[in-house]
Amino acid sequence: xxxxxxxxxxxxxxxxxxxxxxxxxxxxxxxxxxxxxxxxxxxxxxxxxxxxxxxxxxxxxxxxxxxxxxxxxxxxxxxxxxxxxxxxxxxxxxxxxxxxxxxxxxxxxxxxxxxxxxxxxxxxxxxxxxxxxxxxxxxxxxxxxxxxxxxxxxxxxxxxxxxxxxxxxxxxxxxxxxxxxxxxxxxxxxxxxxxxxxxxxxxxxxxxxxxxxxxxxxxxxxxxxxxxxxxxxxxxxxxxxxxxxxxx
Amino acid sequence: xxxxxxxxxxxxxxxxxxxxxxxxxxxxxxxxxxxxxxxxxxxxxxxxxxxxxxxxxxxxxxxxxxxxxxxxxxxxxxxxxxxxxxxxxxxxxxxxxxxxxxxxxxxxxxxxxxxxxxxxxxxxxxxxxxxxxxxxxxxxxxxxxxxxxxxxxxxxxxxxxxxxxxxxxxxxxxxxxxxxxxxxxxxxxxxxxxxxxxxxxxxxxxxxxxxxxxxxxxxxxxxxxxxxxxxxxxxxxxxxxxxxxxxxxxxxxxxxxxxxx
Numbered sequence: 001x002x003x004x005x006x007x008x009x010x011x012x013x014x015x016x017x018x019x020x021x022x023x024x025x026x027x028x029x030x031x032x033x034x035x036x037x038x039x040x041x042x043x044x045x046x047x048x049x050x051x052x053x054x055x056x057x058x059x060x061x062x063x064x065x066x067x068x069x070x071x072x073x074x075x076x077x078x079x080x081x082x083x084x085x086x087x088x089x090x091x092x093x094x095x096x097x098x099x100x101x102x103x104x105x106x107x108x109x110x111x112x113x114x115x116x117x118x119x120x121x122x123x124x125x126x127x128x129x130x131x132x133x134x135x136x137x138x139x140x141x142x143x144x145x146x147x148x149x150x151x152x153x154x155x156x157x158x159x160x161x162x163x164x165x166x167x168x169x170x171x172x173x174x175x176x177x178x179x180x181x182x183x184x185x186x187x188x189x190x191x192x193x194x195x196x197x198x199x200x201x202x203x204x205x206x207x208x209x210x211x212x213x214x215x216x217x218x219x220x221x222x223x224x225x226x227x228x229x230x231x232x233x234x235x236x237x238x239x240x241x242x243x244x245x246x247x248x
Numbered sequence: 249x250x251x252x253x254x255x256x257x258x259x260x261x262x263x264x265x266x267x268x269x270x271x272x273x274x275x276x277x278x279x280x281x282x283x284x285x286x287x288x289x290x291x292x293x294x295x296x297x298x299x300x301x302x303x304x305x306x307x308x309x310x311x312x313x314x315x316x317x318x319x320x321x322x323x324x325x326x327x328x329x330x331x332x333x334x335x336x337x338x339x340x341x342x343x344x345x346x347x348x349x350x351x352x353x354x355x356x357x358x359x360x361x362x363x364x365x366x367x368x369x370x371x372x373x374x375x376x377x378x379x380x381x382x383x384x385x386x387x388x389x390x391x392x393x394x395x396x397x398x399x400x401x402x403x404x405x406x407x408x409x410x411x412x413x414x415x416x417x418x419x420x421x422x423x424x425x426x427x428x429x430x431x432x433x434x435x436x437x438x439x440x441x442x443x444x445x446x447x448x449x450x451x452x453x454x455x456x457x458x459x460x461x462x463x464x465x466x467x468x469x470x471x472x473x474x475x476x477x478x479x480x481x482x483x484x485x486x487x488x489x490x491x492x493x494x495x496x497x498x499x500x501x502x503x504x505x506x507x508x509x
Contacts, residue, residue, distance in 0.1 A: 050380050074386045085381035087373075099385050102288065149385075 001026050002047060002157070002189070007056035008213075009042055016042050017053065018213030026061075026156075029183050029190040031200045031221070033235060034210035035244060040193040041082075043210065044159050047191075048077060060157075075104060078155035078188075082162040084146035086134035092145050093130035096120060099153045119148040123178055140171040147175070151182055158183065160192040164199050176202035197236055200224075209235060211244065276468050283388075283395045293396040301362050301397070301463065302404030306411065308361055309354045313412035316349055317341060317419025325428050337428065338435045339442035341420035346443065347507075350413045351451040352499050355458030358405055359491040363466040366397055367487035370470025371480035379471070394467040398460060405459025406452035413448060450506045457502065458495045465491035 002024040009017040016039035024030045032040050045051040047058055049065060058065045065073060086095045096116035100107045107115070117127045123144040134142055143163065150158055160179060164172035176199050183190045183203075192203050200207060201221065208218040209232050217229045224236060234242030320341050328334045370393055373379050382389050417439060424430040465487045473483035 045380070048384055050383060071386045074384060077384060079381070079384045081377045081381055083376055085377040087378055087381070098387075102290075103386050 001061060002191075003057075003059045003062075004043075004047070005057045005059075007043070007046060007053045007058060009039070009046060009051065009053045015213055017046070017056075020056070020210070020213070020215055022208055022215055022218065024189060024191055025206075026189050027187055028205045029180075029192070029203055030206045030208060031192045031194060031204035032208050032210055033194065033197075033200060034216075035235070036195070038210050039213060040210055041161055044161060044191065044193060048074070048079065048159070071103065075099075075153070076156045078150035078153065078158040080143070080146045080150045080158070080160045080163055082165055084134070084142040086142055086145055086149070088134055091131050091133055092120070092137070093117065095134065095145060096130075096148045096152050098149060105153050115152060116148070119152050120145070122151070122182070123148045124174065140167050140174075143167065143171075143175055144178070147178060147182070151186065154186060155188065157189045157191070158186075160190065160194075160203075162193055162195070164194065164196045169198075172196060172199065173202075179203050197238075200236075211235075273464070273468055276471075277464055279390060280394050280398050280464065280467075283391050284399070286391075288391065290392050290396055293392060294400055297396045297400035298404055300365075301358070301401045301459075302408060305358050305361055305404075305408055308357050309408045309412045310415045312353050312357050313345070313350060313416035314419040316353055317345055317416035317421075318423040320344055320349065320416075321420040321423040321428065325424075334428075335438070337424055337430070338420065338438035341424075342417050342439045342443045343447055345416040345420070346413045346447045346451045348451075348499075348503070350416055351409045351454035351458060352495065354409050354412045354455060355405065355462065355495045355499075356492055358401070358408065358459065359462045359465075359488055359495060362401065363462045363487040363491040364484045366463060366466025367470040367473070367484045368480055370467060371473030371483040374471065374473050375475060375480060389471070394464075394471070397467055398463040401459035401463035402456050403459070405462070406455035409452050409455030410448065413451065446506075450502075453506075454499060454502050457498055461494045461498065462491045465494070 002022075004020050004022040007017050007020040008015075020043060022043075032043065034040050042051055046053045047065065049070070052066075060073070060076070086092075087098070090098070093113050093116040094101065096119055097107075097112035099105050100112040100115060101109070113130070117130050120127065120129055125141065125144055125148070129137065129141065129145070134145065137145065147163070150160075163175050163179060167175065179190070179192070180203055182188070190203070192199070194200060194203075204221040206219065207221050207224050209216045209229075211231050217227060217232045219227070224232065227233065230243050233239075234244050321337055324337045324340045324344075325334055328336055328340075370379075373393075379389050379393075382392060421432070421435055421439070424435045425432045469483040469487040469490070473479050
């Protein structure tokens with residue numbers, strides 16, 4: 001279980017997170033929604049320690065994430081970045097097997113390659129893709145390779161940062177289904193950031209809306225449409241009029 | 249009065265900014281060196297950096313040395329002729345190249361080629377979240393990206409300088425024999441007679457320092473690159489300019505240390 005308590009982060013005079021309280025139950029899939037620039041990615045990076053919050057606490061299973069063995073902590077996570085963040089200089093299979101080629105999870109090269117090819121197959125890519133370089137792949141294929149890399153070491157917790165941004169509706173549907181299948185199959189805890197409401201409905205068990213630096217609304221995905229919250233209502237229906245200013 | 253105080257405040261701000269920058273670079277250098285004694289080491293990345301920085305810089309450094317050696321021979325001959333000292337051409341070419349021009353011009357060429365390439369590569373990795381991805385994959389970017397490059401440049405540039413010395417002296421030899429009517433055997437004899445081991449070694453030590461500077465600046469500015477193409481462009485420019493200035497400044501200091509009476 002991941003717990004965030006009064007997490008705050010500012011960049012100069014820009015107060016991005018103003019006291020975020022959030023609980024992510026183990027084995028569940030939480031989707032964070034909110035307008036662009038509301039700090040969703042900062043929130044996610046704060047949990048991973050890529051960004052240091054100004055104040056507040058973040059715990060994983062009751063332990064402060066800033067203390068203890070950092071490698072062991074990160075080994076519990078997999079992450080799919082918005083632009084996939086594949087390493088240009090490495091072929092696809094080495095990207096997927098990156099964690100399996102170094103550190104505590106190191107395996108022999110042949111075994112690491114076999115696992116990479118199996119994970120590529122799991123995300124719908126053929127073994128032909130294994131020896132290509134990321135630049136030779138389409139955006140959708142890169143996302144799938146990023147997904148394969150995120151699940152390669154079978155982490156307990158997986159973060160997805162805007163997994164369908166920039167993809168066509170069909171490819172978005174494929175990625176959403178893959179995420180749902182993988183999370184259910186692996187029994188992983190998932191946290192996803194997205195603007196895409198079809199992704200929210202496909203992936204989420206629970207939804208949290210981040211607005212103005214705080215969690216504006218949180219609850220099961222099934223309660224989202226019946227919510228009385230005017231902010232959530234405006235966001236999920238994509239209305240220009242409402243309490244959220246269209247020009248920010 | 250307000251103009252004067254405003255001017256002083258602006259100068260003070262700039263001074264503090266420069267001092268803070270020096271502090272950040274010094275800390276970055278110290279952190280890089282500290283990783284030398286803390287495993288893991290990424291040997292494959294080190295080998296790749298050796299090829300990229302050392303082997304692939306050889307053509308540009310070699311050509312620079314060749315033409316510099318030739319031009320130097322012509323200049324010294326023309327200058328020496330004013331006081332009937334044309335015969336010093338071989339020894340002055342050799343000493344000038346090994347002590348000064350070989351390491352400095354080689355260092356500047358490597359700065360142009362390598363600092364820009366490292367800053368652009370790492371800057372792009374930062375902008376596309378590849379650095380964050382490395383961290384989430386339990387890999388320290390300092391160990392994986394910075395240390396292999398800095399170590400490779402520190403070891404490869406002195407070797408490049410050594411090869412450049414030989415090629416530069418060859419350039420002087422070709423011009424001396426082909427254009428200035430020196431006897432080939434006499435030219436080589438005069439070169440080797442006056443050249444001391446320390447002339448060559450001091451140039452290689454300079455090369456090692458310049459290599460460290462070039463790779464460190466490339467990595468530092470890449471890691472601190474701003475967002476977007478403009479941010480990467482600025483980082484690349486800053487890496488080349490800063491490493492070039494630092495090469496020239498450190499060359500003066502090293503020359504004082506090595507050769508002042």
